[in-house]
Amino acid sequence: MSIFKNLFGKKNQTPKIECPRCLGKGHVDEADIIRLEKQLYWAPGACAYCKKTGKVVPSQISKVNVDAFYLTENLTNRQRNKIINNDKKTIAKAQKHKQHIDAYVTYIAMLYTEEKATVEEIVEILIKNKPYGIIVYSPENSKASKKEAYTKYVKKVIISKQL
Numbered sequence: 374m375s376i377f378k379n380l381f382g383k384k385n386q387t388p389k390i391e392c393p394r395c396l397g398k399g400h401v402d403e404a405d406i407i408r409l410e411k412q413l414y415w416a417p418g419a420c421a422y423c424k425k426t427g428k429v430v431p432s433q434i435s436k437v438n439v440d441a442f443y444l445t446e447n448l449t450n451r452q453r454n455k456i457i458n459n460d461k462k463t464i465a466k467a468q469k470h471k472q473h474i475d476a477y478v479t480y481i482a483m484l485y486t487e488e489k490a491t492v493e494e495i496v497e498i499l500i501k502n503k504p505y506g507i508i509v510y511s512p513e514n515s516k517a518s519k520k521e522a523y524t525k526y527v528k529k530v531i532i533s534k535q536l
């Protein structure tokens with residue numbers, strides 16, 4: 374036992390393992406998002422699963438799925454802990470958020486397939502209606518970069534839904 378302790382450190386220090394979401398980088402990039410099939414839900418950024426450290430305690434993996442859609446970076450520490458500890462109210466709220474995104478994805482698909490709207494037209498409609506819950510990544514937050522981000526998102530929907 375003493376040898377074991379010496380090898381693995383103090384008893385209370387659980388050895389951490391490489392974060393399975395960001396693969397130890399501390400941030401999630403497009404490749405990670407594709408690997409986890411979250412193209413329609415996540416934007417690249419800091420890894421919320423390991424809190425940018427690149428490492429997690431193994432017990433977290435059994436508690437929260439690595440692709441848990443709701444564990445994202447725009448959470449407060451309190452919300453994050455609630456999700457990790459399976460707080461029903463917080464998770465229900467997060468699931469509602471997912472439903473909003475899904476509803477918008479369905480809406481985009483409908484505009485494209487039934488209304489025969491072009492990508493540009495769909496982007497105009499989305500910007501006018503300020504969709505709640507769609508994750509578009511626009512680092513500059515200018516009008517042009519917003520438009521570009523929406524265009525990218527609409528194209529993602531078309532590709533992933535194979536429209």
Ligand SMILES: [Zn+2]
Binds near residue numbers: 425427
């Ligand atoms: Zn990570």
